Amino acid sequence: MISKVIRATLLWLICLPFSSPAQDEKYDYIASYGQHGNSSLAVVRKNNHYGMIDRQGKEVLPTEYEKIYSFGESTSNWAKIQKDGRYGFIDRSGSIVLAPVFDRIYSFGSKNVNWALAMKDGLYGFIDRSGEIAVPFVYNEINSFGSYGVSWARVERDGLYGFIDRSGKEVVAPSYQRIGSFGSGGVDWSKVEKNGLFGFIDRSGKEIVPTKYTSISSFGTITNQWARVEVNGLYGVIDRAGKEVIAPKYERIYDFGTKGAPQLALVRKAGLYGFIDKAGKEVVPPTYERISYFDKENSNWSLVERDGKFGFLDKSGKEVVPVVMTDLSSSFHELSDHFGSRGSHLGRIGPVKKFWVSDFVGEYALIKSKKSWNLGVINTDFEVVVPVEYKKILVDTDGNIHVWK
Numbered sequence: 001m002i003s004k005v006i007r008a009t010l011l012w013l014i015c016l017p018f019s020s021p022a023q024d025e026k027y028d029y030i031a032s033y034g035q036h037g038n039s040s041l042a043v044v045r046k047n048n049h050y051g052m053i054d055r056q057g058k059e060v061l062p063t064e065y066e067k068i069y070s071f072g073e074s075t076s077n078w079a080k081i082q083k084d085g086r087y088g089f090i091d092r093s094g095s096i097v098l099a100p101v102f103d104r105i106y107s108f109g110s111k112n113v114n115w116a117l118a119m120k121d122g123l124y125g126f127i128d129r130s131g132e133i134a135v136p137f138v139y140n141e142i143n144s145f146g147s148y149g150v151s152w153a154r155v156e157r158d159g160l161y162g163f164i165d166r167s168g169k170e171v172v173a174p175s176y177q178r179i180g181s182f183g184s185g186g187v188d189w190s191k192v193e194k195n196g197l198f199g200f201i202d203r204s205g206k207e208i209v210p211t212k213y214t215s216i217s218s219f220g221t222i223t224n225q226w227a228r229v230e231v232n233g234l235y236g237v238i239d240r241a242g243k244e245v246i247a248p249k250y251e252r253i254y255d256f257g258t259k260g261a262p263q264l265a266l267v268r269k270a271g272l273y274g275f276i277d278k279a280g281k282e283v284v285p286p287t288y289e290r291i292s293y294f295d296k297e298n299s300n301w302s303l304v305e306r307d308g309k310f311g312f313l314d315k316s317g318k319e320v321v322p323v324v325m326t327d328l329s330s331s332f333h334e335l336s337d338h339f340g341s342r343g344s345h346l347g348r349i350g351p352v353k354k355f356w357v358s359d360f361v362g363e364y365a366l367i368k369s370k371k372s373w374n375l376g377v378i379n380t381d382f383e384v385v386v387p388v389e390y391k392k393i394l395v396d397t398d399g400n401i402h403v404w405k
Helices: 001-015 020-024
Strands: 041-046 049-054 059-065 081-085 086-090 096-102 104-110 116-120 123-127 133-139 155-157 160-164 170-176 190-194 197-202 205-215 227-229 234-239 242-249 252-256 265-269 272-276 284-287 301-306 309-313 319-327 332-334 355-358 366-371 375-380 382-388 392-395 401-404
Touching: 020 234, 041 059, 059 234, 059 401, 081 104, 081 382, 096 104, 096 116, 104 160, 116 133, 133 155, 133 190, 170 190, 205 227, 227 242, 234 309, 242 252, 242 265, 252 355, 301 319, 309 401, 382 392, 382 401
Parallel strands: none
Antiparallel strands: 041 049, 049 059, 081 086, 086 096, 104 116, 116 123, 123 133, 155 160, 160 170, 190 197, 197 205, 227 234, 234 242, 252 265, 265 272, 272 284, 301 309, 309 319, 319 392, 332 355, 355 366, 366 375, 375 382, 392 401
């Protein structure tokens, strides 16, 4: 029984990590084997620098490093080392697999790719698990793969942006001041900016819309198929194929249906208004100073004004009433100013002090109720020819009176 205990004790002593007095004198400190994640090697320190020895006491890594990290911190089979403020890797035998020439080395997989991001001389690139350079160190910044709605990673060089793919290939050269996420503008493209002008690239990296626009709206702001584009304060539209449907020539393009006609969009050019249809065709040239809402009470027509005269458009854009009618309501004053010896009543409609009157145009003038703001018409004899019941009254060139409640 005692012999068995002695044999077991001897076997235990033999298996203990061996450190000779000579080794103890050679190094300031010897760590336990396996303490740094490698049971075959131990970290040693001499003059405040670190190296590694194997179980036979052989120095497999000279004591010239400021720090030796544990195996498995960055990747399972390597340990990071630091020398002269720079980083590299050793393998489990203590051999250098990546010389310490890098400012920083990040963990493998930290950018959603099976590489390690590293910095060298202030620039970023990637190394693979064999220690080879997967992406050259030419970038000021590299974002994570997949963070812009695409499997690529955005890269920056000298303040300009592009993309690399998962093979390390530069699929979009860094030539843009800004690159947006794919799909963020209502279309499966990425909005890009170059020299202060905007365009789009597609998922192949092709510039599908050239960077020539001062601004580009999201698709769906005018109609689902279009985006509004601007060049020097003038607007046009592009479609979902990237084609310029309307060249930038309008001061403003409104949404379809804003004037009550779903198939027409109001446009303004040189301060005048017209309409375009959903094919981009100018169905009503912009020649009107004002275009009102298409009104059901007015046969679904729109009142338009040009050079102080009025007419009507229908929803096809046709001028159904020529622009020849006059609006008498340009200015109003007290109706009582016209009365002295005439008395204080205007026919049967009531005291004159309850009304305003417009200037006479030809033989007619408008009167307006101070209570209801309704309009009527009187002639030069101050006879009521149209009762005070209407919201809009126009007179055409033939003297015909047109009224709307």
